[in-house]
Amino acid sequence: MTDATVHRHRTAMVRHTLSQPMSLAVRHGVIRPGVTVFDYGCGQGDDLRALAAAGVEALGWDPHFAPGAPRHEAEIVNLGFVLNVIEDSAERVVALKGAWALATRVLVVSVMIVGAVPLDGLRQFGDGYLTARGTFQKYFQQAELKAILTQVTGVEPVALAPGIFALFRSPEEEQDFLLDRRRGRRASTSAYRADRPARNAVARPQLADRIATATDAIAGFALERGRLPHPDEVASDVHDLLAAERVSFARAIEASHDAGIDADLFARAASERRDDLLVHQALNILNRSRTAARPSSSMVRDIRQHFGSQQQFGEQALEYLHALADPQRTVTAMQRASDAGLGAIDEDGRLVIDSERVAELEGVLRCYVGCALYLSGEIEQEHIVRLDPLRRRTTLFPITGRRQPFPETVTSITIDLKRQDVIIRDDPRTLLRKADVFGMARRSRQRSIEGERRSVSSDDAAKVLSRL
Ligand SMILES: C[S@@+](CC[C@H](N)C(=O)[O-])C[C@H]1O[C@@H](n2cnc3c(N)ncnc32)[C@H](O)[C@@H]1O
Incomplete structure (x- = not known):
């Protein structure tokens, strides 16, 4: 069989729900209303319709289904199950480079992975297989895909799921993403606030009510990160409200205390954040993360607050790693978990x-x-x-x-x-x-x-x- 008989477009299926890579990107907050998305090799375009219906600006291109569509830059680009249907490895690189060139923030790449489906009855062809429908499928190893992505883009990808990776343009954004994903006990701010004390009626009750949305946002941040927010770290509508009410940010912080940031919960959030940061940094060191040296300004503030300095943070993470290498400690920790x-x-x-x-x-x-x-x-x-x-x-x-x-x-x-x-x-x-x-x-x-x-x-x- 020759290359001419491979019908790549026949691999495009009708989807009634978002594809796995798109839904993962949504779940991780990479895709959300307000960001622009481009689907490179969009097939029949069902992902695009679902995203548009949810208020996300999404466009796409496909050599078979939408060959005339312009290839636009977008914050998030999806190359979803495209590389695995291309039988020519040089052409895979061209597609990957084309998609990466359009991504201003993140490229999400997904492929079929070895072991995901049985190969019985498939005929070997090049480095993959031909199906009875005349389509080609290459099944990648996770490490193989990671190596190709790193080699072609020069960026080490982050695994989202088996066969699905994200490549970040900004090291800071990658670090924030990793810490967020590695976070252990996620502090649910709504649960935390369920039993908060009643507002202090003596301290300017009217003000507390007028700026309640702002103080809620500040308290929510505080109980998640174990520290008070910097003005840059709260949404613009909080600043708009404070400006309209002629209340300074410092005063809003004070009012948030009055409104009841429970001291025990605040201390617990601080200790959880410390632990999360240590696990995150230990993993950065273990995995020789190239972006570890580029934390976002928000993460730098966390580190200063919870460890004093970047140096002390690094030292404590190393100590933590040494403890991790001690088999007796892991065995004891597993026994404690079981107990x-x-x-x-x-x-x-x-x-x-x-x-x-x-x-x-x-x-x-x-x-x-x-x-x-x-x-x-x-x-x-x-x-x-x-x-x-x-x-x-x-x-x-x-x-x-x-x-x-x-x-x-x-x-x-x-x-x-x-x-x-x-x-x-x-x-x-x-x-x-x-x-x-x-x-x-x-x-x-x-x-x-x-x-x-x-x-x-x-x-x-x-x-x-x-x-x-
Ligand atoms: C398995 S489908 C995936 C479609 C869609 N991304 C999805 O997840 O539903 C593979 C698609 O890749 C497209 N394709 C084939 N060669 C391509 C290339 N060189 N560049 C971009 N897309 C390509 C095919 O036309 C087909 O629609």
Whole structure:
């Protein structure tokens, strides 16, 4: 078969919801109303319609479906599942360069990845496969795609999910993005404020009411970052309100205190932010991040507030890394996590934990998970994480049927920190100790079902994930 018989456009499907890369970009706040988006190789344009309907200015071009459309610069450019349908590797580079040239802030690139679909019945062609429909598919390795992106753009990409990377123009924006993603226990400001004390009625009640939106914004920031905001760090409508009410920013800060920034919650937010920054910096050092030396001005303020200086911050992050390299410390931390009901230790001494609870782990373990996610990106489905710091591996098991007594997993995504790669494979297993992994009460019904099943099947009581 020759190249002429490859019908690339036949790979474009009709979408009723946003594609995975676009929806990830929305979820991470990279795409939001007000930013401009360009979809390079937009196929039938369904992503564009969905974005436009949500108020995002989005245009696109496709050599088959929209060949005459102009190729515009945009803040965010998407190159979604295009590289994998091109059979000529030189042409992939041209497409990648073309998309990168248009991206003024971020380029999101997604491809099909090895292991994502079975290859039975496909005919090998070049470095990929031909399908019965006459289309070409190349299945990339995560590390291979990362290397191509780095080589062609000169920028090291950030993994958003297996097969999906983001490339940032600004190191500061990349650092903010990484810290935001690595943040552990996200402080939900609405929950924090639920039980705040009533407004101080003595201190100018009318003023407090008139500028309530501004003081809420200031208190929200304070309880998220554990410090008060700089004027640059609050939205322009807050400044507009204060100007209209002739209230200075300093006075608004004072009024926010009066309105009740709870001291304990403020201290807790500060300690969580400190921990988040340390995990972030430790991962920057471990991953030799090229943008680590370029924190945004807002992150610099966090560092000054919580560590005194950049130097002290760096030193503490290094100390933290040394502690991380101590196997005894990780083993103890995993045992503590299991004792606290955060997950279960399996027969090989690995910690198995619900992904939703990873944020509650100690920094040393969050660092291991963070290293894994740095390579693989995030998994959208509910999943279980198996942490094996001694073998330098982390495995993610997407689960179906969380409500079932024994939820099943069919695929595993192993992140090998030694080889710096991601391996996806068919790996059917059953979750045998759901009660431990999901932190259910000692006397839960699930625990007694598990106990009965174990005594019947005489399974090893320590087994957590059993092969089907
Ligand atoms: C699998 S579809 C993806 C479409 C869309 N991005 C999505 O995610 O739904 C691949 C698209 O890449 C387009 N394409 C093929 N060669 C291309 C190239 N050199 N540059 C840009 N797009 C290309 C095809 O026409 C096809 O519409």
